[in-house]
Amino acid sequence: MRTALTIAGSDSGGGAGIQADLKAFSANGVYGMSVITAVTAQNTQEVRSIQNIDNEVIKDQMEAVFDDIRVDAVKIGMLSSSVTIETVAQSLNKYRPKYIVLDPVMVSKGGHHLLQQEAIQSLKENMIPLATIITPNIPEAEVLINRLIKTEEDMMDACRILVEHGAKSVLLKGGHLSGDPNDLFYDGDSFHWLYGERIQTKNTHGTGCTLSSAIAANLAKGHSLIESVDFAKKYIKLAIEHSLPLGHGHGPTNHFYELYRLAEEGRLMNQ
Incomplete structure (x- = not known):
């Protein structure tokens, strides 16, 4: 079985972060492993507190996985401080996984800052150049390139600038612009638009985490970059269409919609 490793923060509400990543890995047919960089106390409405994991423990987690288990792809999410970024970058430079998907998580759905201001430059210098693909939304990309994105x-x-910063390819998510949420993929040579349809739901907690993890899973299975992006887009569309109205805020996407449907129909394990 192919494998994927997520390096990210934990979400106690289960909709984003490590929890979403592992669900997306499983739903896309790969074995998931994790390195937890921070523990967040959050739900569908807010992030109440954050405890960053000691960087020696982060380093030990990475070594424990890489020294024992083959890692076919890596997805990177919440890296809150420059020291954490440097710790993760050092281990990635040591082990050199074939595929690295970087989701530059900066702000939670409820507006809580998950990346310290002083860490932005470190992310640009130490992490972006390692990325096979970087998957920012519009606000994240604006921070990374220091200019507004309106059209x-x-x-x-923005994609051109991010590749100049060292990313091998970019998936720039256009959901924050008006109209349909059209995303743009750029591999350094050519552009490819992935057209979408805006789904009317507030339950979109963890969509970025889930999309980037699905890309990593499909890269791990041997698909090309554009194929992996396309498969991941189709997967997240289904997960949002059948999102779960849990909690009183932004509910989670439905990572296992097809599996849950089979279970409800009694067709899982010949029920």
Whole structure:
């Protein structure tokens, strides 16, 4: 079985972070492993507190996985401080996994900052150059390139700049612009638009984590970058269409919609 490793924060509400990543790995057919960088106390409404994991423990987690288990792809999420970023980058440079998907998590759905301001430059210098693909949304990309993104032409310019910063490819998510949520993939040579349809639901907690993890899972299975992005887009669309109205805020996407449907129909394990 192919494998994928998530390096990210834990979400006690189960909709984002490590929890979402592992669900997306499983739903996309790979074995998931994790390195936890922070523990967050959060639900569908808010992030109440954050405890960063000691960097020696982060380093030990990475070594424990890489020294024993083959890692076919890595997904990176919440890295809250420059020291954490440098710790993770050192281990990645040591083990050199084939695929690295970087989701530059900065702000939670409820507006809580998950990346310290002083760590932004470290992310640009130490992590982006390691990425096979980086998957920012519009606000994240604006921070990384230090300019506003208002049009599709702006999105193309942003992708070019991010590749100049060292990313091998970019999936710039366009959901924060008006109209349909059209995403733009750029591999350094050519652009590819992935057109979407806006789904009317507030239950979108963890969509970024889930999408980037699905990309990592499909890369781990041997698909090309554009194929992995396309498969992941189709997967997240289904998960949002059948999102779960849990909690009083932004509920989670439905990572296992097809599995749950089989269970409800009594067709799982010949029920």
